Amino acid sequence: MYRLKLLRCSPQGQMVHIRAAAVDDTAPEVVLHEFSASYDPKRPDARLAAIQNIEAQFYAWVEAQAARSVLEEELSAISEDSLPGTFTSDLERLKEARVRELEWATQLYVCRRYPWTRQVSFLRIAHDIDEELADPNSTDDRRAVLETRMARLKDLEAWLDSVLDYHYQKDAEIRNATTEEEVKAISWDFSQFDATDPQVRIRELRD
Numbered sequence: 590m591y592r593l594k595l596l597r598c599s600p601q602g603q604m605v606h607i608r609a610a611a612v613d614d615t616a617p618e619v620v621l622h623e624f625s626a627s628y629d630p631k632r633p634d635a636r637l638a639a640i641q642n643i644e645a646q647f648y649a650w651v652e653a654q655a656a657r658s659v660l661e662e663e664l665s666a667i668s669e670d671s672l673p674g675t676f677t678s679d680l681e682r683l684k685e686a687r688v689r690e691l692e693w694a695t696q697l698y699v700c701r702r703y704p705w706t707r708q709v710s711f712l713r714i715a716h717d718i719d720e721e722l723a724d725p726n727s728t729d730d731r732r733a734v735l736e737t738r739m740a741r742l743k744d745l746e747a748w749l750d751s752v753l754d755y756h757y758q759k760d761a762e763i764r765n766a767t768t769e770e771e772v773k774a775i776s777w778d779f780s781q782f783d784a785t786d787p788q789v790r791i792r793e794l795r796d
Contacts, residue, residue, distance in 0.1 A: 593647045596623070605630050609643050611650055622650050645792060649707065683772050687763050691777065695756045698779040699749065702786060714794050715742050738794045744787035752782050 594617065596608040604627045610620040624646040628639035703711075718735050721727060727735070759777045766772045 591621070591647075591651050592617075593624075593644065596620075601627065603629060603631075605636070605639075607639055607643060609647070611647055624650070642792070649704070649790075680766075680769055680772070683769055684763055684766065687772055687775065688760060691756065691759055691763065694777060694779070695752065698782075699752060703745075703789075707791065710791055711742060711745065711789070711794075714791070715739065718742075718794075741787065741789050741793065745789045748782065748785055748787055751785065752779065755779070755782070 591611050591613060594610050594612045596610050598605060598607050600606075606625065606627045608623060608625050610624070611622045612619060613621065624643045626639040626642040626646075628635035630636065718739050722732060722735050722739075755777070759775065762775050763772060766775065
């Protein structure tokens with residue numbers, strides 16, 4: 590079972606920096622992932638907010654690990670022999686197996702960064718923002734805040750679209766291949782999208 594372990598709490602200029610890590614009870618000395626936050630000790634409740642920030646990071650990471658575990662299990666279970674239905678040739682059966690492998694690989698990559706529950710939360714937040722922007726009583730300052738948040742959601746939408754464009758490109762390569770050797774040679778690498786991930790977090794979209 591994963592748990593949160595405090596690594597260090599130290600002053601850095603006017604701020605205090607907290608470092609914590611996710612560890613497994615079976616090997617608590619092994620750091621699986623680090624989290625950090627800083628706070629101004631002169632501000633009321635700043636320390637509590639920093640701790641809650643780290644906790645939010647930790648639970649999001651745990652959720653992503655759970656989603657990854659499920660998807661990896663499903664991915665490892667995919668084989669040509671496990672596919673339902675009737676295929677006209679071994680080539681068609683192989684294509685279907687590789688298409689399913691690609692689908693799981695895409696979901697695994699996206700869900701490691703944005704688990705399903707967080708994606709649903711983003712949709713709800715976007716809906717709430719749209720409703721508030723449509724309110725004629727919203728002040729200019731409030732609208733500016735909401736538009737900034739919506740822009741962040743648009744950044745995420747654009748990033749997801751780029752990942753899906755790549756997915757459909759690879760899907761087409763598989764389906765258009767004419768030999769088993771071509772199908773087997775097709776590969777993908779989603780790490781190319783790491784650098785462009787806007788890293789949108791729920792806490793930056795809420796009051």
